[in-house]
Amino acid sequence: MPASASPFDLSGRVALVTGGGRGIGLAIAQGLARAGAAIAVAEIDPARGQSAAATLQSAGHRAAFAPTDVTDPGSLEAAFDLAARDLGDVDILVNNAGISQRTPAEDYSREDLRRMVALNLDGVFFGMQILARRCIAARRPGAIVNLASFAGVVADPNSAPYAATKGAVVQLTRTCAVEWAPHGIRVNAIGPGYIRTEMTSPALGEPDTYAKILERTPLGRVGEPDDLAGAAVFLASDASRYVTGHVLMVDGGWTAI
Ligand SMILES: NC(=O)c1ccc[n+]([C@@H]2O[C@H](COP(=O)([O-])OP(=O)(O)OC[C@H]3O[C@@H](n4cnc5c(N)ncnc54)[C@H](O)[C@@H]3O)[C@@H](O)[C@H]2O)c1
Numbered sequence: 001m002p003a004s005a006s007p008f009d010l011s012g013r014v015a016l017v018t019g020g021g022r023g024i025g026l027a028i029a030q031g032l033a034r035a036g037a038a039i040a041v042a043e044i045d046p047a048r049g050q051s052a053a054a055t056l057q058s059a060g061h062r063a064a065f066a067p068t069d070v071t072d073p074g075s076l077e078a079a080f081d082l083a084a085r086d087l088g089d090v091d092i093l094v095n096n097a098g099i100s101q102r103t104p105a106e107d108y109s110r111e112d113l114r115r116m117v118a119l120n121l122d123g124v125f126f127g128m129q130i131l132a133r134r135c136i137a138a139r140r141p142g143a144i145v146n147l148a149s150f151a152g153v154v155a156d157p158n159s160a161p162y163a164a165t166k167g168a169v170v171q172l173t174r175t176c177a178v179e180w181a182p183h184g185i186r187v188n189a190i191g192p193g194y195i196r197t198e199m200t201s202p203a204l205g206e207p208d209t210y211a212k213i214l215e216r217t218p219l220g221r222v223g224e225p226d227d228l229a230g231a232a233v234f235l236a237s238d239a240s241r242y243v244t245g246h247v248l249m250v251d252g253g254w255t256a257i
Helices: 023-034 046-058 073-086 110-138 160-183 207-216 225-236
Strands: 014-018 038-043 063-067 092-095 142-147 185-192 247-250
Touching: 014 023, 014 073, 014 110, 023 038, 023 046, 023 092, 023 225, 038 046, 038 073, 046 063, 063 073, 073 110, 092 110, 092 225, 110 142, 110 160, 110 185, 142 160, 142 225, 160 185, 160 247, 185 225, 225 247
Parallel strands: 014 038, 014 092, 038 063, 092 142, 142 185, 185 247
Antiparallel strands: none
8 A cells, every 4th residue: 555545445345235235234335435445335225226326426436236135155155256247356345234123032032033034144244244245265365344223233033033143243243253354354243323324114103212312422423324434434544454353333322321
């Protein structure tokens, strides 16, 4: 890296962002693109994926939409292939696609449990494996940024399976960081607090819940998707070259209490 270059510069890198069609994934994709990365939007919803790629392109960035269901390893492999063909080999993987569900633990159905684990845990692990296998085979470094949650480190009542999958993401992050460190692959996670997206709009739309969230958040506001962009650029770039196995909480102080 030239002495004058910013360690946050991602020029020449290719990032694949799962669930990049809206919300946190789209904001992270935009942040990585502003730092210079080309972006593969790996999204299950074609309209969202195409629109996100078009938004990035119209802002002057290199971007492509890769139709992807992260619960299907073959679909993820195809997304990595499409990115390699259109943008270059993927250096950065942001495992962002995920779902949440608020149901008392005793009422949770087995089908909903399987669906949650398939997306929030299996899908994250499949993506990590594919990036790692490709980087190891090509002897290239890589950076993985997983989306965990405050719910992965402290209790979040009425979302036990969600919290369990996010706790699992934290442990995948730490364990694979150690396994893949000799290959130059860094693995870190971001732990968001409450962020205003379609996922949280039902909870944030309830006045009592919203008031409780504000009261519980030291910084006194709900997060916006763009609040995650800086953390993602940091963890994807050489600015964090000596950081691996870390979970960076971006939660307004929620887990500091
Ligand atoms: N919003 C929050 O407050 C919050 C807090 C903590 C953690 N998170 C985590 O951040 C991530 C993004 O959350 P969000 O609020 O932006 O969610 P969101 O629902 O707004 O967006 C998720 C995106 O993922 C896509 N997606 C869903 N299933 C997919 C699949 N099988 N394959 C590929 N893409 C798929 C959706 O189409 C959507 O575009 C999730 O992992 C979530 O658990 C969110």
